[in-house]
Amino acid sequence: MKFYRGKFKIQGPARVYIYDSNYKPVIRVLNPRHDIVNHSPDGFAWGYEGSGPAQLAFALLSDHLQDDVHVLAIYQIFKRILIATLPAHEDWKLTPKTIDRYVYICDAMIASTHNHVIDLDQFSSLLNTRR
Numbered sequence: 001m002k003f004y005r006g007k008f009k010i011q012g013p014a015r016v017y018i019y020d021s022n023y024k025p026v027i028r029v030l031n032p033r034h035d036i037v038n039h040s041p042d043g044f045a046w047g048y049e050g051s052g053p054a055q056l057a058f059a060l061l062s063d064h065l066q067d068d069v070h071v072l073a074i075y076q077i078f079k080r081i082l083i084a085t086l087p088a089h090e091d092w093k094l095t096p097k098t099i100d101r102y103v104y105i106c107d108a109m110i111a112s113t114h115n116h117v118i119d120l121d122q123f124s125s126l127l128n129t130r131r
Helices: 051-065 070-083 095-111 120-130
Strands: 003-007 015-019 091-096
Touching: 015 051, 051 070, 051 095, 070 095, 091 120
Parallel strands: none
Antiparallel strands: 003 015, 003 091
């Protein structure tokens, strides 16, 4: 099973690599998907809510879900509840299982907004819930 690893660089843009489950050589570098959204031509970032994190959220979800229509519906929420909370200026690793949990939360938040205004804290317990 593949996983994603963000690598912070002091100089130059941060990179996100896709590995196989045994830390074998990099399968590939994450495509930023500027062909669909171009929030940050300068590259990916994390640890805050901005253009670099928005680009990362879109690219990560696009690669993982392989469904750009779904991604367009949820990537800003995904940015807010996961990408912005990753430690700034540090490396990180995300597994498909973790991403799926946050996608589930994003989908639940969108579904609930059809009836009323929601509180982000309302969904924090879903992080420990299996899909």
